[in-house]
Amino acid sequence: MTSAIRRQLALKATLALTTALALAPLTALAQTPKSGGTVHVVVQPEPPMLMQGLNQNGPTNMVAGNIYESLLRYDEKLTPIPSLAKSWEISADSKVYTFKLQEGVTWHDGKPFSADDVVFSLDKFLREVHPRWRPVANGQIEKIEKVDDLTVKITLKQPFGPLLLAMEAAGAPMIPKHIYDGTDYRANPANNTPIGTGPFKLKEWKKGSYIHLVKNESYWQKGKPHLDEVYWQIIPDAAARAVAYETGKIDVLTGGSVDVYDVARLSKLPNTCVTTKGWEMFAPHAWLTPNIARGGPLANKQFRQGMMYAIDREFGKDVVWGGLGKLPTGPISSKTKFYSADVPKYGYDVAKAKELVKASGYKGEPIKLLALPYGEVWSRWAEAIKQNLTDAGINVSIETTDVPGWTQKASNGDFDMTFNYLYQLGDPATGVARNYVSTNIIKGNPFGNQGAYINPEVDKLFADAAIAPTNEARQELYTKVQKIMAEEVPVLWQLEMDFPTIYRCNVKNLVTTAIGVNDGFRDAWKD
Amino acid sequence: MNLLHFLSGRLVKGILVLFAIAVLNFFLIRAAPGDPAQVLAGEAGAADAQLLEQLRARFGLDQPLTTQLWIYIKGYMTFDLGFSYRQQQPVLTLVLDRLPATLLLTGAAFVISLGLGVIMGALAARRAGRWSDSLITTLSLVFYATPLFWIALMSQIVFSLKFGLVPNVGYETIGANYTGLARALDIGHHLILPAMTLGLFFTALYARMMRASMLEVAGADFVKTARAKGLSPGIVSRRHVARNAILPVVTLAGLQAGQLVGGAVLTETVFAWPGIGRLMFDALVQRDYSVLLGVFFMSSAMVVGFNIITDLVYRIADPRIEATS
Numbered sequence: 001m002t003s004a005i006r007r008q009l010a011l012k013a014t015l016a017l018t019t020a021l022a023l024a025p026l027t028a029l030a031q032t033p034k035s036g037g038t039v040h041v042v043v044q045p046e047p048p049m050l051m052q053g054l055n056q057n058g059p060t061n062m063v064a065g066n067i068y069e070s071l072l073r074y075d076e077k078l079t080p081i082p083s084l085a086k087s088w089e090i091s092a093d094s095k096v097y098t099f100k101l102q103e104g105v106t107w108h109d110g111k112p113f114s115a116d117d118v119v120f121s122l123d124k125f126l127r128e129v130h131p132r133w134r135p136v137a138n139g140q141i142e143k144i145e146k147v148d149d150l151t152v153k154i155t156l157k158q159p160f161g162p163l164l165l166a167m168e169a170a171g172a173p174m175i176p177k178h179i180y181d182g183t184d185y186r187a188n189p190a191n192n193t194p195i196g197t198g199p200f201k202l203k204e205w206k207k208g209s210y211i212h213l214v215k216n217e218s219y220w221q222k223g224k225p226h227l228d229e230v231y232w233q234i235i236p237d238a239a240a241r242a243v244a245y246e247t248g249k250i251d252v253l254t255g256g257s258v259d260v261y262d263v264a265r266l267s268k269l270p271n272t273c274v275t276t277k278g279w280e281m282f283a284p285h286a287w288l289t290p291n292i293a294r295g296g297p298l299a300n301k302q303f304r305q306g307m308m309y310a311i312d313r314e315f316g317k318d319v320v321w322g323g324l325g326k327l328p329t330g331p332i333s334s335k336t337k338f339y340s341a342d343v344p345k346y347g348y349d350v351a352k353a354k355e356l357v358k359a360s361g362y363k364g365e366p367i368k369l370l371a372l373p374y375g376e377v378w379s380r381w382a383e384a385i386k387q388n389l390t391d392a393g394i395n396v397s398i399e400t401t402d403v404p405g406w407t408q409k410a411s412n413g414d415f416d417m418t419f420n421y422l423y424q425l426g427d428p429a430t431g432v433a434r435n436y437v438s439t440n441i442i443k444g445n446p447f448g449n450q451g452a453y454i455n456p457e458v459d460k461l462f463a464d465a466a467i468a469p470t471n472e473a474r475q476e477l478y479t480k481v482q483k484i485m486a487e488e489v490p491v492l493w494q495l496e497m498d499f500p501t502i503y504r505c506n507v508k509n510l511v512t513t514a515i516g517v518n519d520g521f522r523d524a525w526k527d
Numbered sequence: 528m529n530l531l532h533f534l535s536g537r538l539v540k541g542i543l544v545l546f547a548i549a550v551l552n553f554f555l556i557r558a559a560p561g562d563p564a565q566v567l568a569g570e571a572g573a574a575d576a577q578l579l580e581q582l583r584a585r586f587g588l589d590q591p592l593t594t595q596l597w598i599y600i601k602g603y604m605t606f607d608l609g610f611s612y613r614q615q616q617p618v619l620t621l622v623l624d625r626l627p628a629t630l631l632l633t634g635a636a637f638v639i640s641l642g643l644g645v646i647m648g649a650l651a652a653r654r655a656g657r658w659s660d661s662l663i664t665t666l667s668l669v670f671y672a673t674p675l676f677w678i679a680l681m682s683q684i685v686f687s688l689k690f691g692l693v694p695n696v697g698y699e700t701i702g703a704n705y706t707g708l709a710r711a712l713d714i715g716h717h718l719i720l721p722a723m724t725l726g727l728f729f730t731a732l733y734a735r736m737m738r739a740s741m742l743e744v745a746g747a748d749f750v751k752t753a754r755a756k757g758l759s760p761g762i763v764s765r766r767h768v769a770r771n772a773i774l775p776v777v778t779l780a781g782l783q784a785g786q787l788v789g790g791a792v793l794t795e796t797v798f799a800w801p802g803i804g805r806l807m808f809d810a811l812v813q814r815d816y817s818v819l820l821g822v823f824f825m826s827s828a829m830v831v832g833f834n835i836i837t838d839l840v841y842r843i844a845d846p847r848i849e850a851t852s
Contacts, residue, residue, distance in 0.1 A: 038702055046809065048567065048613045057570040131571070131578045186585050192615055207614070207624060208801030210701050235696050235799040243683045243695045244799075404561025404814045407569035423572055445565070445574035 031508065033226045037526035039507055041252040041517070042241050043211065043232040050202060050211070051191040052173040053121070053180075054129055061170040062254060063211055063232050065518035067108075068173040068196035071099055071118070072164065074514040076280050078337060078426050080164045081513075084113070084174060084197065094159035094469055101150040105220040107176050108195045115146040120177035122154070129185055132430070136166050159469045162427035168281055169519055171425070199225035199522040209234060213521075226525035242266060251507055254517050255279065255499025260322040260377055266502050273505040276324075276498045278516015283333035283431075284499070286421035288369075288385070288492040293413060293441075293452035297362045304489040306356030308346040310392035311385055313494055315348075320381045321495065328493040330486040331432050335496060336424045338465075338478040343486035353392040368399045370418035373406050378419060381494075410446035421497065422447060426514070428478055429466035436490055437462050453490035537838070541831040548827045549603060549820070553596055556816055562588055563613060563814045585612050586816075599820065608824065609817035611810075618821035621806060628698055629802030632794065633787040635718055636725035641780055643726070644733020645773075651734065652741035652772075653764055663734060670731035679724045679797040686720060693719050696799035721798040725791055729783050733776055740772035747771075770844070777844055781837030785830035788822075 043059050052064035071085035080088075085099040105113040123144040126133040137144075140160040145153045156163065166172060174197060179190045194202055197220065200213035211232040215225055233250060235241045242258045244250045245266060255278075258266060267274045290298035290307075297303040313327050332339045367389075371382035382398050389396045401409065409415050425431030434440050435449055437459050442448040458481055465477035501517060503510055506527040510520045564582035568574035583589050587598070602609050608618040651663040687695035699705070699713050744750065745768050753767045754760075792804035803822055810818035841848045 040701070048570075048813075049615055055567070055571065056573065057567075058572070129578070129581065131568070131573045131575045134575065134577065186581065186612075206801070207621065208628075208805055209698055209799075212702075229702065231701050233697070233701060233799075234801075236805060237680075237797045237799070239680050240683060240696050240797055240799060243688050247687050247691065247695060249694065249696065249701075401560070403569070403812055404559065404566045407565050408561040411565060411569075442576070444576050444579050445568055447573055 031527070033508065033523075033525040034527060035226050035525070036228050037226075038229040038231065039227055039251050039521070039524065039526060040231045040233055040249060042235060042244075042250055042254055042257045044234060044236060044241070044257055046208065046234045047211075049191055050194045050205070052170060052194070052196075053125055053175045054186060054191065056130075056132070056170045061515075061518050063213070064173075064194065064196075065169045065198075065515065066200040066213055066230065066521050067194050067198045067202060068169060068175075069198045069519075070167050070169045070172045070174060071101075072167040073519060074165070074168065074281060074426070075512075076277055076514055078165065078280055078514050080167070083169075084118075085167075088164075094161075095156045097154045097156070097163060098147070099152045099154070101152070102220055103150065105197050106218055107178075107197055108201045108216060109176075109179075110218075111176065111178055113174070113176075113197050114149045115152045116149075117174055117177045118152045119144050119146050120181055121175045122152075122172060125175045125180060125185060126172060130172075132425070133166065133172055136160075136163070136430075158467045160429075160467055161471065161474055162429040162466065165281075165426040166430065168426070168515060170515075198519075200230060203229075221522070225522055227521060230521050238262070245269075245502065251504045252510065252517070253502040255501050258502070259375075260320075260324060263322060263324065263500055263502070267500075271505050272502060274500050274502050275511055276500045278501060278511035278513065278518075278520070279499060280335055280514040281426045282423040282515070283335040283426075284421050284423055284497040285328060285331075285333050285493065286419065286495045286497055287328075288417055288494060289410075289415075289420050289451040290417045290491065291413060291415055291451050292454075292490070294416060296365055297360060298367065298416065300360040300362075301488055302356045303360035303362055304492065305346070306353045306360060306362075306392060307389060307394065308353075308489055308492055309349045309356065310353035310394065311388045311492065311494070312348040315388075316381055316384055317495055320377060320384055321497075324498040324500065326496040326498070328496045330482045330493060331436060331491075332428050332478065332482055333424050333496050336426060336428070336431075337471075338428050338475055340475075340479040340482045342479060343483050345486075350391055357392055357394060362394070364393075364395050366395045366397065368397055368416045370399045370401070370406065370409060370415040372419035372421075373401060373403050382419070407446055410450055412443050413450055413452065418450075420446060420450070420491075429462070433462040433466065436485065451491060453488075455484070455488065455490075458484060458490075533838075534835070537835045541835065544831055545824070545827055549600065549824055550596070552820055552823045553599060556814075556819055557592070559814065561814050562586075563816060564588060566812075566814050567613060582612075587612075603824065608821040611815055611818045613813060613815045614818070618817050621818060622803065622821055622825060625801060625803045625806050626788070628800060629788060629791060629795070629804065631714070631718065632721055632725065632800055632802055633791055635722035636729070636791075636794075637780075637783060637787065639722060639726035640729035640733060640783070641776075644730040645737050645776060647730070647734040648737020648776075649741060649764070649769055651738040652745070652768075653760075655738075655742060660738075664738070667731035667734040670727040671735070675724065675728060675793050676797055678727060679721075679794060682720050682724055683797075693717070695720065698799075698801050721794050721800050724798075725794040729779075732779060736775050736779060737772060740775050741768050744768045744771045774841065774845060777837060777840050781833050781840070784836070785833040786826075787833075788826045788829045 043062055045059055047057060047059040047063055049055050050064045052060060052068045069084050071083060072080045073083045075081055084102055086102045087100045089098045107113055127137040140156055142155045142157045147153050176195050179195060180188060199216050199219050201216050203214045204212040213230045215228050235244055238259050242262045245253050290304055292299045317325055329341060329345055330343050369382055369386060372378045386396045386398055410418055423431055436453055438454040440448040441452045461477050461481040465474050468474045468477060501511060508525050508527055509523040512523050513519060563586050564579050567582055568579055587595060610617050611621060614621060647663050651660045654660045683695040686692045694717050697717055699717055705713050750767050753763045788803055791802060792808045795802045795804040807822040
């Protein structure tokens with residue numbers, strides 16, 4: 001009983017912090033898409049709501065990404081491509097962005113979409129309620145203006161390279177002004193009947209069973225979507241999801257929806273395709289956060305380096321995670337921009353680990369490792385790491401809790417060392433700096449600098465890099481900061497995670513962008 | 528002693544118990560770490576102080592605890608179970624939405640296990656010591672000892688995957704849009720695995736209890752008398768032994784019936800059955816207080832209600848109980 005509940009809890013939670021996605025074979029593009037058909041997809045856990053402006057949970061984004069749209073989409077290299085913005089221009093001083101909107105776009109209720117909606121969304125709605133857009137709007141943007149019905153101008157306080165990457169569907173979804181302006185956003189009854197501009201409309205949400213999306217017949221992109229219906233099925237148990245795929249009930253298993261040890265088996269089934277693409281925007285990065293604020297051995301650089309050598313990260317990847325993913329070298333994922341491999345590296349070397357631990361003056365103080373309650377795979381990982389650290393002479397024990405308990409402990413810095421993993425959001429300025437700059441040592445949520453790492457030089461490099469005028473200048477600063485941090489080990493980077501999407505090969509064009517399935521059904525079709 | 532007096536006494540006690548449970552639940556839930564706003568923000572992978580503040584205000588968590596308790600109690604006194612801000616729906620709607628699926632599942636399991644269990648137990652007792660008795664006893668021991676989630680998963684692999692006989696998850700065929708009889712049959716088809724799985728454990732309990740109880744009664748003097756006056760073994764077994772042996776089974780059935788609403792978390796989870804057990808479990812991991820309290824309250828009300836009904840059934844099965852109560 002306990003183990004089934006834990007498994008469910010685990011998967012729920014895994015998906016809660018995660019979102020799922022992948023990239024389709026290019027050969028599919030050569031075929032002519034067929035119209036019609038229904039696709040059954042797994043979504044787990046059940047999203048709390050589908051109003052994407054108010055909620056950006058993984059499952060919400062996965063479903064609502066087909067209902068709502070933002071100005072831009074991104075290819076797998078994270079290059080912006082048009083969505084609701086047809087084209088855009090950046091002024092010579094990199095401070096004024098002018099977006100031209102698509103013509104003939106309507107909301108699902110038939111009202112026209114215009115620059116007024118864009119200004120309302122970016123300047124009022126999202127600034128008020130969206131935790132990721134808010135710092136961009138308040139910190140970087142001077143004004144957002146409507147030029148004419150199809151043109152919007154954003155003026156920045158200073159150049160801000162990541163602006164174009166902040167326009168992802170979940171990061172800045174367009175919200176209908178005629179429904180929300182002047183209301184209490186969170187109490188608006190329309191939150192239950194989401195109205196977007198996207199390729200699919202919400203037909204029915206049978207709580208606990210499925211979410212039914214149907215084709216938006218008046219979608220602005222002529223001829224799309226190709227599919228008539230998408231059913232998002234809610235199946236809480238991972239093993240049952242695998243069986244549902246095998247028996248043909250499900251066509252698409254989104255990333256992370258089956259146990260890692262089931263991936264290889266399912267991949268070998270007939271008419272089954274697997275891809276790890278479609279996660280480039282998120283590039284989930286997993287690590288151990290030592291609580292430096294607690295002082296003691298964890299505040300000692302040599303001790304942290306010793307732990308890096310002590311942990312057999314290759315084993316973690318190959319055995320615990322079934323070979324999925326890649327070992328990281330530092331704070332920035334090799335899948336995103338501004339990664340640099342020119343950093344000190346840590347192989348598995350117990351002798352060296354012992355040496356460093358001894359040199360740090362460690363006297364056997366007990367260290368508690370707060371495991372992440374996201375399922376068996378995380379529990380096993382904690383056990384493997386505990387074993388590694390014990391071999392290097394470190395006195396480690398594992399501390400367990402449930403998801404809300406973990407969130408609270410991690411939020412309040414109530415741990416010695418804990419697992420965490422976070423999305424990189426396409427740009428180090430938004431997805432990486434937050435975990436290491438001293439201005440983000442906060443309580444209340446687990447996504448800041450929870451280990452309380454402080455290095456003024458790192459602070460400055462991140463701050464400068466965010467607003468440096470050119471990509472070359474930014475790269476130079478990020479290369480520098482990666483080198484410093486890899487040496488100081490503010491956190492112990494463990495894995496660049498992969499969440500493969502498993503689907504029937506006759507579902508074509510499922511994963512074509514950097515957010516994969518999250519906006520995948522706009523282009524998908526069924527052969 | 529008159530029935531009305533008995534009933535009113537039990538009802539008053541029941542209401543007091545429910546009130547105590549409601550207050551206890553409120554504090555128990557608050558004792559768990561984390562709150563719904565933090566969980567919601569935690570799932571999104573991004574949050575700031577302002578978001579948490581907005582969410583806490585929306586959940587009503589910015590009020591003092593005593594105020595929250597008062598709002599909760601006051602609501603329940605007017606049959607208002609509150610509102611789930613996470614799901615943006617009244618708790619009563621959420622619960623009633625899930626109730627039919629759960630009642631269908633637990634009801635089917637109840638009928639299967641009670642029917643099958645009593646028959647198996649009675650058969651085993653009549654053939655005590657023979658191979659058919661050993662078979663039934665062994666089977667019920669296996670059902671009793673095997674973890675439910677394992678049976679659930681294995682039955683999916685065997686009956687859905689290997690033989691393709693029944694669907695492995697869900698309440699009905701999604702997207703098929705059946706109506707009338709076709710829909711009923713479809714739901715019935717989906718019901719087979721979860722109801723059997725859920726029923727097996729109680730089948731084993733009933734069978735074991737019925738067998739033991741029948742063997743005990745079979746040695747009683749009045750059974751010897753019945754035999755001595757020449758009644759056939761079948762009649763002795765049905766009229767004299769079984770009727771007297773059924774009382775402990777009624778007690779057990781009362782317990783199972785009390786769990787009709789809240790007791791199927793695991794089965795519902797593994798079979799993706801859209802019932803109340805899952806609603807409750809999700810609410811627990813999300814710290815969705817209002818939903819959790821609502822489901823707790825409904826389940827406790829069911830338990831209290833079925834305890835009263837069980838006592839009534841005792842009086843019917845064995846009139847002597849009324850005389851002594």
